[in-house]
Amino acid sequence: MSACLEKLDISGIRSFSPELNQGSVELMTPVTLILGPNGTGKTTIIESLRYVTTGQFPPGSKGAGFVHDPKIAHETEVKAQVRLRFRNTQGLASCVTRSLIATQKPKGVTVRSLDGVFQMRALNGEKAAISSKCLQLDREMVAHLGVSRAILDNVIFCHQEDSNWPLGESKQLKQKFEDIFACTRYAKALDNINSICKKNVIIPVIYAMIELIYVEFSW
Numbered sequence: 001m002s003a004c005l006e007k008l009d010i011s012g013i014r015s016f017s018p019e020l021n022q023g024s025v026e027l028m029t030p031v032t033l034i035l036g037p038n039g040t041g042k043t044t045i046i047e048s049l050r051y052v053t054t055g056q057f058p059p060g061s062k063g064a065g066f067v068h069d070p071k072i073a074h075e076t077e078v079k080a081q082v083r084l085r086f087r088n089t090q091g092l093a094s095c096v097t098r099s100l101i102a103t104q105k106p107k108g109v110t111v112r113s114l115d116g117v118f119q120m121r122a123l124n125g126e127k128a129a130i131s132s133k134c135l136q137l138d139r140e141m142v143a144h145l146g147v148s149r150a151i152l153d154n155v156i157f158c159h160q161e162d163s164n165w166p167l168g169e170s171k172q173l174k175q176k177f178e179d180i181f182a183c184t185r186y187a188k189a190l191d192n193i194n195s196i197c198k199k200n201v202i203i204p205v206i207y208a209m210i211e212l213i214y215v216e217f218s219w
């Protein structure tokens with residue numbers, strides 16, 4: 001079963017106010033169209049989906065610039081949160097929340113990521129919550145969405161500034177294709193299978209020889 005995104009809540013990201021549940025987007029099946037005039041937040045929605053699923057900030061931002069500017073909020077600190085409700089690959093209701101804090105310092109804005117939370121309702125209706133360090137959460141998301149990080153990053157939620165990657169330099173292009181199709185992993189897996197097959201042929205032969213020797217001597 002493929003995973004299905006249902007609802008995105010954004011607060012404190014770019015022009016979305018830090019007040020909780022200020023920006024909510026219902027994600028429709030099979031497709032959601034995002035329309036609006038320039039500067040109304042269409043890119044921010046895709047950036048937030050990419051951030052909540054992969055933990056990646058938009059290109060070149062390192063978090064500052066992605067969080068609502070503390071100067072605009074007239075605060076020294078702004079809390080940001082992105083929450084995504086979705087059905088995982090088993091059809092179970094799941095929810096992932098990632099949070100950030102931006103602090104206005106004399107030299108500029110610094111951004112700190114807080115631990116994320118992943119919640120899932122099991123088939124018996126019980127709710128399980130995993131409070132998770134960012135790296136663990138990235139792995140959880142790949143498992144529950146059933147899509148690799150490279151596909152989330154470069155295909156499904158590819159940032160408009162990065163969307164020309166198929167026209168990039170051949171070395172980088174090769175790397176991208178390797179990441180997306182996991183070619184190296186398949187080659188390694190095939191090597192492993194071949195060597196296991198060889199071992200599995202050799203081992204029965206050795207057993208057969210030992211058995212033969214045993215039979216010879218037992219006479």
Ligand SMILES: Nc1ncnc2c1ncn2[C@@H]1O[C@H](COP(=O)(O)OP(=O)(O)OP(=O)(O)O)[C@@H](O)[C@H]1O
Pocket residue numbers: 013014015016036037038039040041042043044045064065066067068069072
């Ligand atoms: N750090 C920030 N704090 C507050 N507002 C911000 C911040 N960064 C960007 N913005 C504002 O957020 C909005 C960004 O909107 P976004 O780029 O998502 O719009 P868009 O609908 O995709 O626009 P376009 O059609 O031009 O691509 C702009 O109005 C911008 O001024």
